[in-house]
Amino acid sequence: MSETLLSDLSIFVLSLFVGFEVISKVPATLHTPLMSGANSIHGVILVGAMLGAATAHDAVGYTLAFIALAFAASNVVGGYVVTDRMLQMFRRRPEPTPPPSDAEPGQRP
Amino acid sequence: MSDFDTAVRLAYLVSAACFVVGLHLMNSPATARRGNTISAAGMTLAIVMTVAFVAHQGTITGVGWAILVVGTLVGAAAGLFGARQIRMTDMPQLVSLFNAAGGGAAALVALTEFFRVAGHASLDLSTRAAVATVLDVIIGAVTLSGSLIAAGKLQGVVNSAPVTFPAVRLLNAVLALGAVGGGAYLIWGDHTSIPALLVILVLGLVFGVTMVLPIGGADMPVVISLLNAFTGTAVAMAGFVIDNSVLIIAGALVGASGSILTKLMATAMNRSIRNIIVGGFGTADASTVVLATGDQPRSVEADDVALQLAYASKVILVPGYGLAVAQAQHEMAALADLLEKRGVDVSYAIHPVAGRMPGHMNVLLAEANVPYPLLKEMEEINPEFARADIALVVGANDVVNPAARRADSVISGMPILDVDQAKSIVVMKRSMGHGYAGIDNELFTNPKTGMYFADAKSGLATLVAAVKTLVAS
Numbered sequence: 001m002s003e004t005l006l007s008d009l010s011i012f013v014l015s016l017f018v019g020f021e022v023i024s025k026v027p028a029t030l031h032t033p034l035m036s037g038a039n040s041i042h043g044v045i046l047v048g049a050m051l052g053a054a055t056a057h058d059a060v061g062y063t064l065a066f067i068a069l070a071f072a073a074s075n076v077v078g079g080y081v082v083t084d085r086m087l088q089m090f091r092r093r094p095e096p097t098p099p100p101s102d103a104e105p106g107q108r109p
Numbered sequence: 110m111s112d113f114d115t116a117v118r119l120a121y122l123v124s125a126a127c128f129v130v131g132l133h134l135m136n137s138p139a140t141a142r143r144g145n146t147i148s149a150a151g152m153t154l155a156i157v158m159t160v161a162f163v164a165h166q167g168t169i170t171g172v173g174w175a176i177l178v179v180g181t182l183v184g185a186a187a188g189l190f191g192a193r194q195i196r197m198t199d200m201p202q203l204v205s206l207f208n209a210a211g212g213g214a215a216a217l218v219a220l221t222e223f224f225r226v227a228g229h230a231s232l233d234l235s236t237r238a239a240v241a242t243v244l245d246v247i248i249g250a251v252t253l254s255g256s257l258i259a260a261g262k263l264q265g266v267v268n269s270a271p272v273t274f275p276a277v278r279l280l281n282a283v284l285a286l287g288a289v290g291g292g293a294y295l296i297w298g299d300h301t302s303i304p305a306l307l308v309i310l311v312l313g314l315v316f317g318v319t320m321v322l323p324i325g326g327a328d329m330p331v332v333i334s335l336l337n338a339f340t341g342t343a344v345a346m347a348g349f350v351i352d353n354s355v356l357i358i359a360g361a362l363v364g365a366s367g368s369i370l371t372k373l374m375a376t377a378m379n380r381s382i383r384n385i386i387v388g389g390f391g392t393a394d395a396s397t398v399v400l401a402t403g404d405q406p407r408s409v410e411a412d413d414v415a416l417q418l419a420y421a422s423k424v425i426l427v428p429g430y431g432l433a434v435a436q437a438q439h440e441m442a443a444l445a446d447l448l449e450k451r452g453v454d455v456s457y458a459i460h461p462v463a464g465r466m467p468g469h470m471n472v473l474l475a476e477a478n479v480p481y482p483l484l485k486e487m488e489e490i491n492p493e494f495a496r497a498d499i500a501l502v503v504g505a506n507d508v509v510n511p512a513a514r515r516a517d518s519v520i521s522g523m524p525i526l527d528v529d530q531a532k533s534i535v536v537m538k539r540s541m542g543h544g545y546a547g548i549d550n551e552l553f554t555n556p557k558t559g560m561y562f563a564d565a566k567s568g569l570a571t572l573v574a575a576v577k578t579l580v581a582s
Contacts, residue, residue, distance in 0.1 A: 051351060072210070
């Protein structure tokens with residue numbers, strides 16, 4: 001087993017444990033924002049897609065890189081925005097004026 | 110390693126730390142939003158440093174730059190649009206689509222790298238990279254097609270009933286064998302065999318479809334969580350392929366998160382993950398328990414319910430899947446608001462699988478402006494039912510069925526809300542129809558229970574009007 005594989009595996013296993021520890025403390029109330037927040041975190045694959053675009057030199061490579069970039073970027077941006085939109089609705093006290101119906105597009109504060 | 114490489118790697122470490130801190134702050138609604146911002150800051154750092162690294166490295170072509178910029182902007186615009194426009198009731202679909210995008214991107218990262226190496230006679234994939242590529246492509250492909258089917262089912266585009274065909278198990282076995290065969294050939298045979306890679310890619314995509322199609326709409330909370338875990342794993346595998354620590358860490362975190370939620374959801378629905386995935390639906394023993402008592406349900410009118418609610422001192426509202434489907438969260442919040450103004454102690458009992466994804470009901474009620482301290486989890490609210498004058502169940506069935514406490518029921522052992530402990534119970538439901546488990550609900554024939562037959566949205570609106578009339582007169 002190579003040095004790189006060993007260190008990558010160590011990182012992977014320890015991160016799994018950190019993940020289990022941290023996430024088991026999240027209350028059920030926040031499970032939907034948690035999942036959508038986790039969604040934005042896996043959007044970090046954008047980093048991989050960018051590095052792929054940097055090495056691509058032919059049509060196949062460019063096409064694959066383009067789709068990967070678009071997928072990953074939508075994942076990152078959409079994930080964080082929608083998570084924020086959800087979390088800003090969680091309030092301890094109700095607002096004086098009720099928000100408009102759910103048919104309205106969400107407003108970012 | 111050059112100084113610049115070191116800086117990039119250190120920045121990735123900072124990003125990973127931001128992800129962990131961000132997830133940690135999700136442990137309370139008061140800090141969660143800050144957590145999300147910290148996580149986003151970490152992500153921005155990772156992306157900016159990657160762009161700087163690509164520029165510094167200098168091997169990227171002009172076309173490569175154009176692809177990088179345009180691809181990212183197109184994706185970002187699509188994501189932004191989706192995130193702004195989505196209705197909260199449709200969150201499960203959006204999360205499914207993001208799962209599909211993440212899984213697809215992870216598979217594509219491995220594919221890009223694979224074709225680059227396969228295109229050069231002088232290059233060869235290491236065994237390590239080959240193993241990671243095989244896993245990444247299979248998991249990513251399954252996630253991509255599976256999540257699209259799941260989103261389709263949730264949106265109603267794909268039949269949300271379990272779609273089964275006779276040889277589905279045989280087909281899945283053949284697909285799995287084929288993928289293992291193709292993977293083994295890539296790992297121990299030819300590391301750069303393009304046909305073998307295409308075979309596992311296609312088999313993965315087909316398997317995603319045949320895996321999710323037979324699963325019923327009510328099992329979607331488990332499926333979304335599982336596909337979320339898959340996406341995380343696929344991203345981590347992509348990290349192994351290109352030896353990138355931040356991908357491995359982020360992927361592992363998401364994998365852990367998805368696994369925990371999958372386990373929680375499966376427990377709350379009293380079904381094993383294996384049972385949901387392998388068995389599909391309808392294979393479980395659905396023998397119904399015949400009620401020992403011959404009691405008929407007692408039907409009540411809106412005015413009676415309104416009277417009871419208005420003069421109660423403690424009311425517990427139990428919103429279920431039916432409320433989410435009817436999008437009646439605003440009506441329920443309006444009723445609670447009205448009662449609270451009369452000095453009634455109102456709280457909400459939220460079962461873990463209420464709604465269409467983990468925690469979905471809480472988001473819907475938060476959107477309807479319900480303060481989160483009123484949203485009580487099952488363990489917290491169950492001891493309070495005995496003190497409640499009235500429990501109002503809206504669109505929930507199996508999760509309030511006392512049969513779960515007996516050993517001879519199909520739902521025995523399933524955690525339920527102890528609604529039958531309340532002094533009086535009103536169940537709002539359209540008909541006496543069965544819940545997902547397909548069995549009679551003993552709560553409905555309980556002498557303490559009144560059945561208020563109405564659609565969740567119009568029924569709650571009627572109640573609000575009735576309470577207002579009562580208060581005015």
